[in-house]
Each structure stands twice: as structure tokens, then as C-alpha cells.
Amino acid sequence: MSDANSDDYEKAIHSGGDVASFEERHRAPLERLHNFLHSYPTAAPLMVLAASLVVFGAIADNFFTPFNFSLIIQQVTVIGVLGIAQTLIILTAGIDLSVAAIMVLSSVVMGRLGVTMGLPTGLAILAGFAVGTACGALNGFLVTRFKLPPFIVTLGTWSVFFALNLWYSDAQTVRSQDIDATAPLLKFFGERVGIMGAQFTYGSFLMLGLFGVFWYVLNWTAWGRAVYAIGDDKEAAELAGIRTDRILLSVYAVGGFVCAVAAWIAIGRLGSISPQSFYEGNLDAITAVVIGGTSLFGGRGAIFGTLIGAITVGVFRSGLKLAGVEVLWQEFTVGVLIIVAVAMDQWIRKVSS
Amino acid sequence: MSVDTSVEPILSGRGLTKRYGRVTAMDACDFDLYPGEILAVIGDNGAGKSTLIKALSGAVRPDEGEIRLDGKPMSYANPLEAREHGIETVYQTLALSPALSIVDNMFLGREIRAEGFAGKYLRKLDKAAMRRFAREKLSELGLMTIQNIDQAVETLSGGQRQGVAVARACAFGSKVVILDEPTAALGVKESRRVLDLILDVKKRGLPIVLISHNMPHVFEVADRIHVHRLGKRKAVVDPKKHTMSDAVAMMTGAMEAPPEERTDN
Ligand SMILES: Nc1ncnc2c1ncn2[C@@H]1O[C@H](COP(=O)(O)OP(=O)(O)OP(=O)(O)O)[C@@H](O)[C@H]1O
Ligand SMILES: [Mg+2]
Numbered sequence: 001m002s003d004a005n006s007d008d009y010e011k012a013i014h015s016g017g018d019v020a021s022f023e024e025r026h027r028a029p030l031e032r033l034h035n036f037l038h039s040y041p042t043a044a045p046l047m048v049l050a051a052s053l054v055v056f057g058a059i060a061d062n063f064f065t066p067f068n069f070s071l072i073i074q075q076v077t078v079i080g081v082l083g084i085a086q087t088l089i090i091l092t093a094g095i096d097l098s099v100a101a102i103m104v105l106s107s108v109v110m111g112r113l114g115v116t117m118g119l120p121t122g123l124a125i126l127a128g129f130a131v132g133t134a135c136g137a138l139n140g141f142l143v144t145r146f147k148l149p150p151f152i153v154t155l156g157t158w159s160v161f162f163a164l165n166l167w168y169s170d171a172q173t174v175r176s177q178d179i180d181a182t183a184p185l186l187k188f189f190g191e192r193v194g195i196m197g198a199q200f201t202y203g204s205f206l207m208l209g210l211f212g213v214f215w216y217v218l219n220w221t222a223w224g225r226a227v228y229a230i231g232d233d234k235e236a237a238e239l240a241g242i243r244t245d246r247i248l249l250s251v252y253a254v255g256g257f258v259c260a261v262a263a264w265i266a267i268g269r270l271g272s273i274s275p276q277s278f279y280e281g282n283l284d285a286i287t288a289v290v291i292g293g294t295s296l297f298g299g300r301g302a303i304f305g306t307l308i309g310a311i312t313v314g315v316f317r318s319g320l321k322l323a324g325v326e327v328l329w330q331e332f333t334v335g336v337l338i339i340v341a342v343a344m345d346q347w348i349r350k351v352s353s
Numbered sequence: 354m355s356v357d358t359s360v361e362p363i364l365s366g367r368g369l370t371k372r373y374g375r376v377t378a379m380d381a382c383d384f385d386l387y388p389g390e391i392l393a394v395i396g397d398n399g400a401g402k403s404t405l406i407k408a409l410s411g412a413v414r415p416d417e418g419e420i421r422l423d424g425k426p427m428s429y430a431n432p433l434e435a436r437e438h439g440i441e442t443v444y445q446t447l448a449l450s451p452a453l454s455i456v457d458n459m460f461l462g463r464e465i466r467a468e469g470f471a472g473k474y475l476r477k478l479d480k481a482a483m484r485r486f487a488r489e490k491l492s493e494l495g496l497m498t499i500q501n502i503d504q505a506v507e508t509l510s511g512g513q514r515q516g517v518a519v520a521r522a523c524a525f526g527s528k529v530v531i532l533d534e535p536t537a538a539l540g541v542k543e544s545r546r547v548l549d550l551i552l553d554v555k556k557r558g559l560p561i562v563l564i565s566h567n568m569p570h571v572f573e574v575a576d577r578i579h580v581h582r583l584g585k586r587k588a589v590v591d592p593k594k595h596t597m598s599d600a601v602a603m604m605t606g607a608m609e610a611p612p613e614e615r616t617d618n
Contacts, residue, residue, distance in 0.1 A: 039505075221476045222464040225457055232450040239412055239448035241433040241462030299452045 037348045042305040044344055045293045048337075049312045056319025063322050070198035072314040077203045078103075078269055078278065079313075081262035082285035083292070083306040084214055085136075085255035090289050091218075092251050093231040093298025094150035096139060099259050100281025101161035106132040106263035108165045111174035111273035114183035121183040129260045135161055136256015140249035158282065165275045174273035190268025203265040207307075210261070214303045227251060231298025287313060287334065291341045295349060312337070356390040356576045361424050363388050363560055364440070364529050369408055369418035371401075378404040379415065380584035383616060386529065386560050391551065393571040393592075394564045395604050396581030402564050403445050405581065406531050409562070410442040411435030422528070433462060439528025443535050445564075447518040451507035456480070456487045458506050459521045490524040491517070495546045511538035519547055523554050530554055531562040536570060548574055568597040580604055588614045 037044050057064045082099045089096045106128040114124030135157070142153040179186050189203035218224035226247045229237040238244045267273055292309030294301025313334055320330045366384035370377070378401045386392050396402045407413035409420060411429030420427045422438055429435045432442070449458050460483050466472035467479040488502055494516050506514055515538050522530050532551070536544040544567075551561055551574055565571050571578060572592050580588045580603050588603060588610030595603075602608035609615070 216475075220478055220480075222462075222466075222478065223476070225453065225461065225464065225478075229450040229453055229457075229461055232452045236446065236448040236450055237461070239432050239442075239444050239446075240450070240458075241431075241436050243431060243433060299450070 034348065034350075037344075041293045041300060041348075042302045042308060043293075044348070045291060045305050045308040045312065045341075048291070049308050049315065052312060052315050052319065056315060056323070060319050060322035063319055066196055066198035068318060068322070070195075070200050070204075072311065072318050073204045074199070074201055074269070075317070076288075076310040076314040077201065077207045078262055078266045079281065079284045079288055080207045080307055080310040081210060081265055082259060082281055083288040083310050084210055084303065085258040085262070086285040086289045087292075087294055087301065087303055087306045088214070088218075088227065088251050088258075089150070089255050090286075090294055090296060091227050091231045091298060091301060092248055093234070094143065094248070094251075095154065095286070095296070096136075096150065096252070096255060097154040097282050097286075098135070098139065098158040098161055099255070099262075099285050100278045101158045101165065102132050102135040102256050102259040103263045103266060103281065104275060104278055105135065105161045105165040105168070106260040107267050107273050108169045108174075108275055110186055110263060110267065111179070111183075112168060114186055115174050115178050115273075118182055121185040124183065125186070125264060128263055129257060132260025132263065133253050133257040136259065137249065137253040139256070140252025143252065144245040144248050169273075169275040171275055173275070176271040179267070179272065186264065186273075187268045187271065189265045190271060201268065203268050206261070206265060210258070211303060211307050218303055223247065223250070228299050231300075233299070284313070287338055290345075291337055293341065293345065295345050296342065297345075297349070300345075300349065309341075356387050358385075358387055360388060362386055362421075363423060364409060364562075365421045366405070366409060366415075367419050367421075369405065369415045369420070371404055371408060371413060371415050377584055379408065381418070382581075382584060383586050384409065384579070385589075386562055387577075389555065389558055389560055390576040391555055391561045391563060391574050392577050392579055393575035394562060394579045394581055395566070395568075395571060395600060397604060400581045400604075401584040402581050403533055404584075406442065406533055406562060406564060407444075409435075410440055410444075410531055412442075412444070436462075436525075439526065440531065441522040441526030441529070442531040443515075443518045443522045443533060445533040445537075447514055449506045449514060449518060452505055454503045454505055455491070455509075455517055456483050456502050458517060459483070459487045459490070459524070463525070486524075487520075490520045494520045494550055495543075512540060512543050515539055516543065516547070519550065523550055526554070526559055528559065529562065530559055533564045534566065535563070536565065536567060544570065568600060571600070572597055580610065582606060586616050588616055590614045 062068060082103060085099050086096055109131045110124045110128035113119045113127050114121045139154055139157055142148050143150050189206055190201055192199045192201050218227060226237065226242045229242060230244050230247060234244050266278065270277060288310035289306050290296065290309065291312055292305030294305055316333050316337065317330050320333060362385040364386040366382065369379050369382045369384065371379040382405055384405060394402050404413060408415045411432040411434055450461065465479045465482050467477040471477035472479065484502055506517065515535060519532065519535050522532065536547050539547060548570060551563065554561055563575065575592050578590045578592055578600060579586055580590060582604060590600065590603065590610055599608060603610050
């Protein structure tokens with residue numbers, strides 16, 4: 001390119017600029033909204049949540065009670081924690097269809113060791129954590145070592161983990177009274193504390209704590225920045241000096257660990273340990289992430305969005321139920337929400353230039 | 354020639370070869386960069402310039418050949434290792450993360466940790482220090498028309514993005530700075546600033562590899578010109594002894610370099 005050429009290029013840009021700025025003035029408000037939503041990925045989900053609270057508050061009796069609110073939180077605790085694992089992975093432009101399977105397998109290990117075999121409960125829990133972490137690491141290994149798409153890898157391991165969990169548990173449920181007798185610590189996170197008519201479980205507090213921890217990790221550590229960078233543009237991240245495969249592997253492993261923590265919470269929530277439980281947990285976790293404004297294309301989103309997403313689903317389910325709407329319409333509405341959220345994301349990701 | 358080529362090159366390559374399937378992007382290519390010089394690399398599109406500098410910066414593993422840094426054989430497993438040896442690169446693709454902020458991008462993979470407990474045990478980043486540093490480096494480049502250092506890179510113009518990538522490389526390079534078409538998206542004024550910055554870096558004593566299609570730029574700043582053609586170094590010529598059209602002719606194969614400057618035999 002010669003200098004004369006770049007001069008022309010300059011001129012073209014400048015003359016083009018006038019036209020563009022004229023048009024920009026025209027669509028300024030929409031543009032500003034766009035930029036706002038782009039900079040604050042949790043803004044849109046928060047607005048949806050606020051709007052749904054207002055609507056259900058108006059149409060459903062007993063909706064706005066501390067008790068109902070705490071019930072919603074209890075209901076979303078397990079999915080919220082799975083959503084943390086899912087958010088980490090989706091931020092890297094991956095996906096994990098096996099989160100709930102990892103969770104159930106971990107809980108089965110905890111139950112089998114702690115209750116059926118009577119090992120010390122602490123040991124059983126640690127073993128559950130180890131199994132969850134190993135499952136996540138296996139996903140990460142397959143994704144990074146063999147360059148397989150995360151969707152396919154975790155679709156496969158979903159079945160594998162589910163089968164392993166049926167085999168290891170003999171498809172038997174560990175009953176609530178047996179847990180109480182031998183390993184009550186497993187149900188710790190199901191215990192409730194009453195605050196002003198609301199009933200919070202320890203599990204809900206743990207969930208909130210985990211969201212806080214991962215908010216910090218994602219925003220204030222180099223690892224967190226790397227997670228975003230990899231999801232944004234893996235090749236650029238690699239060239240910029242990030243060991244992308246190592247970080248990716250650690251993301252899946254940490255995700256597996258978080259699923260195992262969810263397992264402990266889930267035991268408290270259900271009271272028993274069933275290999276058949278939470279079969280839809282995989283998809284529910286993805287739903288929470290997507291409604292929370294995290295982009296399935298990676299690199300964009302915020303961990304608290306997932307909390308908002310999970311609560312939004314809970315609010316819709318609870319509100320529609322209190323309003324006397326049939327369960328099938330709850331599913332219908334959640335489905336619509338997902339599609340709207342993804343459509344929003346597509347729009348938001350288009351950067352105005 | 355103002356460059357002393359009797360000393361050992363800082364960075365050199367011998368017989369570098371890289372094949373992509375049936376395409377040979379680099380064909381037994383040699384390369385030498387001497388202390389304190391600006392070496393321009395010119396060549397047609399697809400000649401293999403980017404592949405060469407990617408091999409030198411650890412982004413591509415050559416199938417054959419040897420790279421030496423300060424005379425010591427090097428084999429980088431990844432760009433980070435090259436960077437840890439002081440080789441800093443602006444890739445043609447810029448290697449920026451669009452959704453991350455300017456500061457985050459400048460410090461990607463080399464973040465500054467906070468002091469004390471938080472930094473040591475909680476691995477907390479010192480965002481204030483990183484902002485300060487980034488702002489300083491961007492002002493040096495005259496890029497402080499950017500109002501907000503926390504703004505996402507994707508909201509910047511192509512030229513501003515290039516500026517961020519150049520600022521990052523020049524700020525952190527401690528041994529060699531490699532720039533793959535750093536002025537391609539820049540206007541006249543911004544190109545000028547980048548050229549000045551390159552000359553500044555040279556004054557700091559760092560050698561620079563500059564890939565460019567812009568002959569006036571090349572002839573203004575380069576001490577030597579590496580002519581690349583069909584995956585090979587064909588010649589290394591002195592810009593003072595040749596005209597721009599000669600250089601273009603050598604690059605396209607329309608003309609041979611004088612025998613004493615040819616390197617491909
Ligand atoms: N990752 C890759 N996969 C396959 N082929 C590649 C790859 N990278 C480069 N090539 C091929 O190698 C050759 C040299 O490419 P390279 O990018 O090094 O050229 P260049 O001299 O930098 O060109 P330009 O001036 O257009 O930037 C081209 O034919 C290109 O198609
Ligand atoms: Mg190139």
C-alpha cells in the first residue's frame with residue numbers, strides 16, 4: 001500500500017463518518033440501550049427478574065411472602081450450584097451436559113461409602129469430591145488432548161457417568177433414615193434456619209457463598225481473566241501467552257468439583273440419595289446460565305447472572321403454580337424464556353461500530 | 354551498512370521448514386537479526402512472512418530447522434516461552450481478546466498481583482497498578498483519545514486496536530520486538546506514531562523485526578531488508594543501495610539481488 005492510497009482511505013473514512021454520525025443521532029436511544037446491555041451483561045436478566053416479581057406479585061396470592069421467597073431459594077439451590085460449574089465452562093465457549101450426572105455419581109459415592117459401607121462421613125465426602133473432580137478432569141482431558149467438541153464429549157460422558165452411577169449404586173436408593181442413622185453430616189446442608197418467617201437452608205447460604213467466591217475468582221484473578229479470554233478467542237489467548245489447554249483442563253476439573261459440592265447439598269435437599277434423581281439437572285443448569293445472560297459462544301457473561309437466571313426460573317415456576325397454572329405451562333414459559341434470552345444475547349453481541 | 358553483522362546475531366534461524374499439508378509455508382528458510390537493528394521483512398502475500406515470525410515467536414513449531422537466541426538453540430513449546438525469553442510479538446491478527454478491556458488485554462498472561470496477603474494467597478490482581486501502566490504506555494503512543502482504559506477492545510476502531518497491540522509489545526519486549534504489519538490498519542498520523550515508537554524502541558537498544566508492505570515505511574526505518582519469497586529468504590539488502598522499486602522487483606522475482614546480497618544459495 002502506498003501513502004497516496006492510505007490518504008484516500010483516510011478521506012473515505014472521514015466522509016463516511018459524517019453519514020454515519022448523522023444516522024447515529026437518529027437511533028441514539030436504542031444504541032445506548034445496546035451499549036448499556038453490552039457493558040452490563042446482568043442488566044437484562046435483572047430486569048426480567050424484577051418484571052416477573054412485579055407481575056407474579058400482582059397475580060398470585062401469597063407470592064410476596066418471606067416464606068415463599070425462601071422456598072424459591074431452596075428450590076434453586078442445587079441448580080444454582082450446578083449453574084456455577086456450567087457458567088465456568090460456558091464462559092470458555094464450552095458446554096457440559098454431564099454436570100448433573102457428575103453430581104449424582106458423587107452423591108452416590110458419598111452415600112455408598114458413608115452409609116452402606118459405614119466409612120467415616122468426612123472421608124466419604126472427600127471421596128465424593130475426588131470423584132466429581134476426576135469426572136470433570138476427564139471431560140477436560142478429552143476436550144483438550146483430543147480436541148473433541150465439548151458438546152460431544154459431555155454428551156458421551158453424561159451417559160457414561162449415569163451408567164456408572166446405576167452400576168455403583170445397584171440402582172438402589174439410600175434411604176433417609178439410614179443416612180440419619182449412620183452419616184447425618186451428609187444431610188447438613190438441608191438443615192434450616194428461620195429468619196423472619198423465611199426458611200433458609202445451610203445449602204442456600206453455601207450457594208450464595210460459592211457465587212461470591214467465583215465472582216472474585218473470575219474478576220480478580222489471572223485465572224478468571226484467562227477463562228474469559230479463552231472463551232472470547234482461544235487462538236488470540238494462546239498467542240497472548242496463555243496456556244489455554246492447561247486452563248481449560250482446570251476449568252472442567254473445577255467444574256467437576258463444584259458439581260460434587262452440589263452433590264452434598266442435593267443430599268440435604270432430597271433427604272435421600274437416589275441414582276435416578278436430577279435427571280434434568282444438566283439442562284436446568286444450562287437454562288439458568290442462558291437466562292442469566294451468559295453467552296453460549298463464550299467470553300461474555302457474569303457469574304451472578306446465573307444466580308439471577310436460576311432464581312428467575314424459580315420465580316416463574318412458583319408464580320405460575322400459585323396462580324394455579326398447570327405444570328405443562330410452566331415448562332412452556334421456561335422454554336420461551338430460554339429462546340428470548342438467547343435471542344437477546346445474539347442482539348447484544350453485535351457491537352455497534 | 355550501519356549494522357555490524359560480524360557479531361553474533363541475537364535471533365537467528367537456519368533451515369526452517371513448515372508444511373501445511375501440501376503447502377510449504379516455509380522452505381528451508383534462514384533468518385538473522387543483529388543487535389540494535391531494525392530488520393524489515395518484505396514479501397508478497399502468502400510468501401510466508403507471518404509463518405516465519407510465528408516460528409520465531411513460538412506460535413508455530415517448525416517441522417525442521419533450528420532457532421537460536423543469543424547463540425543458544427531454542428525450541429519453544431508455546432508463545433509464552435518465547436515471551437519469557439524477552440521476545441514480544443504483534444501478530445498480524447493482533448491476538449487481542451475483543452470482550453476484555455484494554456488493560457486486561459495489555460496484561461493478558463502477565464497480570465500484576467497485589468502485594469501482601471491478598472496477592473500472595475488469594476491471588477488478587479492489582480488493577481490500579483495495571484491501569485496506571487497501561488494508561489502511561491498508551492499515552493506514549495498518543496492513543497489517549499481512548500477515554501476509558503476499561504473499555505472493551507471490541508469497541509475500539511481497527512487502528513486503535515492495532516495501537517493497543519503495538520503498545521503491549523513495545524512495553525514488554527526486553528530482547529526482541531517483532532511487528533507483523535503493525536501499520537496496516539492505521540491512518541497517516543497513527544502510522545507516523547507507530548514508526549516513531551519503533552525508532553524509540555530501537556534507541557532503547559532493542560532490535561526490531563518489522564514486516565510491512567509499505568515500502569516508504571520500510572525504507573524510512575529499516576537498517577536492512579530481508580526479502581522473502583516462496584517461503585525462503587532470497588536476499589538481505591541495504592536500503593541505502595537500492596530503490597523502492599528495486600526492492601519490489603526483488604520481492605516479486607522480477608529482479609535478482611546483487612550476488613553479494615543474495616542468501617538463497
Ligand atoms: N495455519 C495454516 N494452515 C494452512 N496453511 C497455512 C497456515 N498458515 C499459513 N498457511 C499458508 O502458508 C503460506 C504462507 O502464509 P503466511 O501467512 O506466512 O504469508 P504472509 O507472507 O504472511 O502473507 P501476507 O502478506 O498476506 O500476510 C500461505 O500459502 C498460507 O496459505
Ligand atoms: Mg502475514
